[in-house]
Amino acid sequence: MRNLPSLLDLIQDFSVQNPFPGNFSELYEPCTYMLTLGGKRIRPALLLMGYELFRDEVETALPAAWAVELFHNFTLMHDDIMDAAPLRRGKPTVHTKWNTTTGILSGDVMLIYAYRFLNQVGEPELVSKLMKTFNRVASEVCEGQQLDINFESRRDVSIPEYLQMIELKTAVLLGAALEMGAICAGAEPADVQHLYHFGQHAGIAFQIQDDLLDTYGDPEKFGKQVGGDILQNKKTLLVLKTMEIASANDRAELDEWMKTGADNPEEKVAAVRAIFDRNNIPALIQAEKERFQKTAFEHLDAVNVPVERKTVLQQTIGDLLGREH
Amino acid sequence: MRNLPSLLDLIQDFSVQNPFPGNFSELYEPCTYMLTLGGKRIRPALLLMGYELFRDEVETALPAAWAVELFHNFTLMHDDIMDAAPLRRGKPTVHTKWNTTTGILSGDVMLIYAYRFLNQVGEPELVSKLMKTFNRVASEVCEGQQLDINFESRRDVSIPEYLQMIELKTAVLLGAALEMGAICAGAEPADVQHLYHFGQHAGIAFQIQDDLLDTYGDPEKFGKQVGGDILQNKKTLLVLKTMEIASANDRAELDEWMKTGADNPEEKVAAVRAIFDRNNIPALIQAEKERFQKTAFEHLDAVNVPVERKTVLQQTIGDLLGREH
Numbered sequence: 001m002r003n004l005p006s007l008l009d010l011i012q013d014f015s016v017q018n019p020f021p022g023n024f025s026e027l028y029e030p031c032t033y034m035l036t037l038g039g040k041r042i043r044p045a046l047l048l049m050g051y052e053l054f055r056d057e058v059e060t061a062l063p064a065a066w067a068v069e070l071f072h073n074f075t076l077m078h079d080d081i082m083d084a085a086p087l088r089r090g091k092p093t094v095h096t097k098w099n100t101t102t103g104i105l106s107g108d109v110m111l112i113y114a115y116r117f118l119n120q121v122g123e124p125e126l127v128s129k130l131m132k133t134f135n136r137v138a139s140e141v142c143e144g145q146q147l148d149i150n151f152e153s154r155r156d157v158s159i160p161e162y163l164q165m166i167e168l169k170t171a172v173l174l175g176a177a178l179e180m181g182a183i184c185a186g187a188e189p190a191d192v193q194h195l196y197h198f199g200q201h202a203g204i205a206f207q208i209q210d211d212l213l214d215t216y217g218d219p220e221k222f223g224k225q226v227g228g229d230i231l232q233n234k235k236t237l238l239v240l241k242t243m244e245i246a247s248a249n250d251r252a253e254l255d256e257w258m259k260t261g262a263d264n265p266e267e268k269v270a271a272v273r274a275i276f277d278r279n280n281i282p283a284l285i286q287a288e289k290e291r292f293q294k295t296a297f298e299h300l301d302a303v304n305v306p307v308e309r310k311t312v313l314q315q316t317i318g319d320l321l322g323r324e325h
Numbered sequence: 326m327r328n329l330p331s332l333l334d335l336i337q338d339f340s341v342q343n344p345f346p347g348n349f350s351e352l353y354e355p356c357t358y359m360l361t362l363g364g365k366r367i368r369p370a371l372l373l374m375g376y377e378l379f380r381d382e383v384e385t386a387l388p389a390a391w392a393v394e395l396f397h398n399f400t401l402m403h404d405d406i407m408d409a410a411p412l413r414r415g416k417p418t419v420h421t422k423w424n425t426t427t428g429i430l431s432g433d434v435m436l437i438y439a440y441r442f443l444n445q446v447g448e449p450e451l452v453s454k455l456m457k458t459f460n461r462v463a464s465e466v467c468e469g470q471q472l473d474i475n476f477e478s479r480r481d482v483s484i485p486e487y488l489q490m491i492e493l494k495t496a497v498l499l500g501a502a503l504e505m506g507a508i509c510a511g512a513e514p515a516d517v518q519h520l521y522h523f524g525q526h527a528g529i530a531f532q533i534q535d536d537l538l539d540t541y542g543d544p545e546k547f548g549k550q551v552g553g554d555i556l557q558n559k560k561t562l563l564v565l566k567t568m569e570i571a572s573a574n575d576r577a578e579l580d581e582w583m584k585t586g587a588d589n590p591e592e593k594v595a596a597v598r599a600i601f602d603r604n605n606i607p608a609l610i611q612a613e614k615e616r617f618q619k620t621a622f623e624h625l626d627a628v629n630v631p632v633e634r635k636t637v638l639q640q641t642i643g644d645l646l647g648r649e650h
Contacts, residue, residue, distance in 0.1 A: 027471040078433060082426040101407040101474060104429060108403060108436070109467040112460060115440060119456045127456070128449035135441045142434040146352040149426060 001309065002058065004316050007048045011041055011069070014062045020113070030094045030106040031113070034073050037089045042320070043177045044069040049313045050181025050195050053305050061184040063120040064130055068177050070114035071134070075141055077107035082149065121184065129183050137176035144168025151235060159240050163204060171203025194299045201296035202317050208289040209321060211236040215273060216282055227269035231262040237288070238281050246279045293321055326634065327383065329641050332373045336366055336394070339387045345438070355419045355431040356438070359398050362414045367645070368502045369394040374638045375506025375520050378630050386509040388445040389455055393502050395439035396459070400466055402432035407474065446509065454508050462501035469493025476560060484565050488529060496528025519624045526621035527642050533614040534646060536561040540598060541607055552594035556587040562613070563606050571604045618646055 002010070015035065020028035044065035051061040079085075080093040081103045087093060095103030118134060121127055147165040151157045179196040187195075214229040215238060229236050242254055254275050257268060276282065296317070300310060327335070340360065345353035369390035376386040404410075405418040406428045412418060420428030443459060446452055472490040476482045504521040512520075539554040540563060554561050567579055579600050582593060601607060621642070625635060 024468045024471055026475060027468060078429050081429060100425075104403050104406060105467055105470055105474075108433075109464055111433070111436060112463045112467065115456065116460045116464070119453060119460060124449035124453035127453050128444060131440065131444045131452070131456075135437060135444060138437045139434055139441070142430055142437065143349045143352060145430055146349055149430075150351060 001052055001056075001312055002048075003312055004045055007045045007058070008041055010048070010059065010062065011044045011065060014066055015069075018066065018117075026098075026102065027106055027109055030077075030098055030102050031073075031110045033097070034077055034094055034106075034110070035069075037091055039069075039073070039076075039089075041069060042316075043072050043173060045316070046174060046199060046313075047177040047181040047184075049316065050178035051185045052181075053195070053303060053309050053313065054182065054185035054187045054191075060122060061181055063117040064180050064184055065177075067114040067117040067121075067134070068173070068180065070110050070117065071138060071141075072173065074107045074110040074114065075145070077103055077110065079145060082145070126184065130180050133176050133179050133183065137172045140168045140172045144170070144172075157235055157240060159237070159244060162235075162237060162240055166207040167200065167204055170207050171200045174203035174206075175200035188304065191303045191305070194302045198296050198299040198303075198317075201292045201299065202321065205289045205292035205296060205321055208237055208285060208292065211238055212282065212285050212289065215269075215276065227265070227273075230257075230269050230272045231265055233258045237285055238276055241281050241284055241288075242275060242279055245284075246275070250275050250279060289321075326377055326381075326637055327373075328637055329370060332370045332383070333366055335373065335384065335387065336369045336390060339391055340394075343391065343442075351423075351427065352431055352434055355402075355423055355427050356398075356435045358422070359402055359419055359431075359435070360394075362416055364394075364398070364401075364414075366394060367641075368397050368498060370641070371499060371524060371638075372502040372506040372509075374641065375503035376510045377506075378520070378628060378634050378638065379507065379510035379512045379516075385447060386506055388442040389505050389509055390502075392439040392442040392446075392459070393498070393505065395435050395442065396463060396466075397498065399432045399435040399439065400470070402428055402435065404470060406432075407470070451509065455505050458501050458504050458508065462497045465493045465497045469495070469497075482560055482565060484562070484569060487560075487562060487565055491532040492525065492529055495532050496525045499528035499531075500525035513629065516628050516630070519627045523621050523624040523628075523642075526617045526624065527646065530614045530617035530621060530646055533562055533610060533617065536563055537607065537610050537614065540594075540601065552590070552598075555582075555594050555597045556590055558583045562610055563601055566606050566609055566613075567600060567604055570609075571600070575600050575604060614646075 020031050022028075047065040047068055048058050048061055051058050076088065077094050080088060081095045081100055085093050086096050091097075093103070094106060098106075114134075118130055119127055121130060144165055144167070147161070148169055151162070151165060175196040175198070178199040179192055182192045182195045211229065213226075214236065215227060217226050219226045225231075229238075239254065239258070243251055246254070254272065257272050257275075260268065262268060297314075300313065300317075303310070345356050347353075372390040372393055373383050373386055376383050401413065402419050405413060406420045406425055410418050411421050418428070419431060423431075439459075443455055444452055446455060469490055469492070472486070473494055476487070476490060500521040501524070503524040504517055507517045507520045536554065538551075539561065540552060542551050544551045550556075554563075564579065564583070568576055571579070579597065582597050582600075585593065587593060622639075625638065625642075628635070
């Protein structure tokens with residue numbers, strides 16, 4: 001059983017040994033650039049961990065792991081255009097460094113390369129099973145992005161709708177990575193299903209936590225500007241929960257703040273936080289996160305392998321979710 | 326053996342029986358819209374013809390044929406954004422009718438659906454073979470589009486480079502459609518190869534003919550405005566050939582015209598045509614087209630099946646290339 005850093009080394013070696021073509025540099029260089037922006041590569045690592053629950057020769061699952069990483073980066077490249085995002089991890093996004101045409105076309109070819117690697121995993125029977133999972137989830141991720149876009153111009157988004165959006169946009173791919181790892185290892189269908197649901201629920205919990213940390217995180221640990229969502233008037237789960245349970249006065253006040261710009265950012269963040277605080281929103285959102293987290297780990301517990309094989313996965317997801325182990 | 330209209334009916338029936346999902350309408354409606362803009366569906370028809378050279382139960386190849394059609398429409402949707410094209414076949418392009426975000430995301434999901442259909446063709450062994458061809462050609466098409474973009478800002482494009490661009494951007498997919506049809510039918514590798522080269526060479530011939538007809542076509546038969554390429558200062562094969570063989574005076578005159586707008590379109594088209602005419606460009610380009618056309622049909626001749634099975638394919642490609650049969 002390899003730990004996370006050791007699996008990340010394997011993934012890094014695989015990426016170095018399988019670079020994009022050297023010709024057509026205008027097309028492929030942006031792909032390479034995107035992959036070196038310092039993403040955590042959690043999805044390919046999860047795929048390998050899903051494999052290692054059942055079998056040891058994890059190298060055989062590397063092409064599938066890399067396919068998932070390429071798919072994820074394809075979505076980031078296109079999402080950055082749709083969101084008009086100038087920066088990703090502090091560096092220029094592809095469409096900013098080059099242009100929109102490059103962002104579209106290099107993203108397209110990156111998705112096609114994901115399928116190329118998927119087709120290299122092994123026996124056709126296995127590839128066909130992986131394709132089924134991958135295709136299902138790939139279209140779900142597009143559906144999630146579509147919901148996210150729709151929600152920007154809607155004022156009546158419900159919490160179940162929001163949860164469906166983060167599930168499709170983010171969580172299903174985490175589930176699929178684990179599912180695909182288990183499929184590569186020839187796991188039983190019931191275990192494959194449990195791993196999918198483990199990743200899917202953990203992914204939702206992670207996104208809920210992300211909403212919470214954006215407003216309540218430790219500025220030293222969080223990495224992004226705390227309060228960023230408030231300043232951008234994002235309809236996060238904190239806002240939706242407030243709109244669901246708060247008094248008419250508090251709802252109206254929050255509504256007013258969300259119509260303003262960020263002229264006085266500290267005042268705005270403090271005022272919105274005060275509304276959240278007096279409605280007990282942090283605790284309610286934390287409880288929501290823990291609900292998904294609990295279900296996630298129940299699915300991992302149900303996977304029919306010795307507990308000691310689950311340690312790496314337990315610890316990795318536990319760390320991501322800020323859970324002590 | 327079915328003729329072209331009969332195969333197109335099969336394809337139409339398949340598309341009606343396999344619609345995009347009814348939910349997430351903002352995502353899937355633009356896909357359906359794109360598919361009903363009246364494309365000729367020549368690629369899926371070629372795939373079925375490639376199949377029918379060898380076997381009769383052509384219905385089994387329909388998911389692969391539809392995958393190729395979806396792929397083609399995905400490229401059109403994204404190309405239209407990159408080219409800032411307002412219209413396609415006289416109707417608004419997807420990014421014009423909706424917006425760029427929709428054009429990107431609906432295009433993405435259409436590509437993913439192409440792979441979904443590909444994975445439905447049959448035995449995993451067959452799907453894996455089809456995937457290999459499809460993935461190879463899908464990335465080549467992106468490379469061709471990249472070359473086309475590069476050429477817009479280059480003044481020194483050579484004829485071999487131009488031919489490589491149209492080969493990658495257009496011809497390889499026609500070849501791949503035939504190749505995939507033959508693979509679905511379990512054809513011998515040598516025949517599969519001949520069919521690929523038949524489609525690839527016919528595709529290049531078709532694109533050369535397209536350049537020629539844009540300037541010299543019969544306005545009644547050619548669906549677009551004759552002289553459109555001249556007015557848009559496009560570096561077509563006619564221009565490149567002139568730059569290769571004409572006198573310094575003629576080259577300079579063409580260069581001057583290509584720096585002007587289209588204030589007096591009739592004068593400009595007539596003047597540029599006169600340069601082409603006195604350098605014998607139409608005949609030279611026609612000869613270039615016939616060279617590829619001849620090679621194409623040599624590959625079809627070499628396919629090891631009774632000649633009577635080749636009639637539909639011969640006639641369809643012959644009609645496309647304006648060849649008498």
